[in-house]
Amino acid sequence: MSGTRIGFIGLGVMGEPMCRNLARKSGRAVLAFDRAPEPLARLQEHGVAAAGSLAELASSCSVIFMALPSGKHVEAVCAGEDGLLAAIGPGTLVVDLGTSPVDLTRDLAARFTAKGARYADAPIARTRQAAEDGTLSIMVGADEADFTELEPLLDTLASDVTHCGPVGAGQIVKIMNNMVLVETVVALSEAIAVARRAGLDGKVLFETLTKGSADSFALRNHGMKAVLPGAFPERAFSTDYARKDLSYALALAESVGVDLAGAKTADALLARSAEAGYGDLYWPVVSRIIAGSDPEAGKG
Structure with a gap:
């Protein structure tokens, strides 16, 4: 030493x-x-x-x-x-x-x-x-x-x-943490896309979810601060980095014989986000893909 x-x-x-x-x-x-x-x-x-x-x-x-x-x-x-x-x-x-x-x-x-x-x-x-x-x-x-x-x-x-x-134990926990986070933000993005198309204000949805059993760190941070306002800056944790972490989760799961259907779905959505030109943007931009709308549409 x-x-x-x-x-x-x-x-x-x-x-x-x-x-x-x-x-x-x-x-x-x-x-x-x-x-x-x-x-x-x-x-x-x-x-x-x-x-x-x-x-x-x-x-x-x-x-x-x-x-x-x-x-x-x-x-x-x-x-x-x-x-x-x-x-x-x-x-x-x-x-x-x-x-x-x-x-x-x-x-x-x-x-x-x-x-x-x-x-x-x-x-x-x-x-x-x-x-x-x-x-x-x-x-x-x-x-x-x-x-x-x-x-x-x-x-x-x-x-x-x-x-x-x-x-290795720290990496196992972190990789699973990121997998759960990404899948949670995908669920939040699906919820707000449906709510907005059904005529509900997205802010009302997310603020009400914070008061119930769907509350989470992901909702209060990635949901409220990125998905809701449509704010996906560069020099934040990008779509490409999120896919990298999901690839570690999928590889680890394969090595122990577990099929991750939810993580595979999230990875496919992130891949579509990257293909749409959002690879360098903050990864909750995947909500744009899920919404299937113009990037500036549907805020609020």
Whole structure:
């Protein structure tokens, strides 16, 4: 293990505020790596130093966090040429904060263990604002000793940190979380499409649902703030990313012999959304496909 510095790789929409909170609250020096210079420059104001390479970061940090878009990116950073595995020090703990396939997570854990290092999955949930505020929910797959070491650091990022089990368990919970969320938003989109065509104000529907058994986080956030007003910005969690996470759920289910009819339906709707040109838009835009109407029609 090399020193007490914390490494952070990936300073995108979620990664930058997480890295900032880690630097502000952990009391530890933070070394960050990203291909874009702008977030590195902004984080310098908060005491975050920039690493010149993954090798520099791997050889000088005792804990390394990755906040990357997909399992493919995680695999490239860890196992690619000049990646973390090539330079990792004994005892270093590498932590995946993103959503990655369970089989990849377990494979990388074995490869880091063979190098004398350690690996944990700690995928995050909730919104960009939660990342800014340090109120994320984090689901951790790690052994007990590694979780004990990680928990104070994760507490700088989150208001809820749950130890779900050994390596891979955090990803299982997160993948199922996202599957349930997407299917719920599909149901909300179907409900509001029917209600509007039947002559009911969508706002009346959703506000009334919050008072009954159909109430949910998805309704209050994705439903009320995106589906109802028709607000689907870029640089939020996109349709393409939502499909990526659903693909992990479908692959995991296939590996254990479960047929996910609901998730397959949701994936087909997201695929139609991407084909309609909405791949980069906030993924509740799938409600446009379900409504089958002009993008600006039927708001309210």
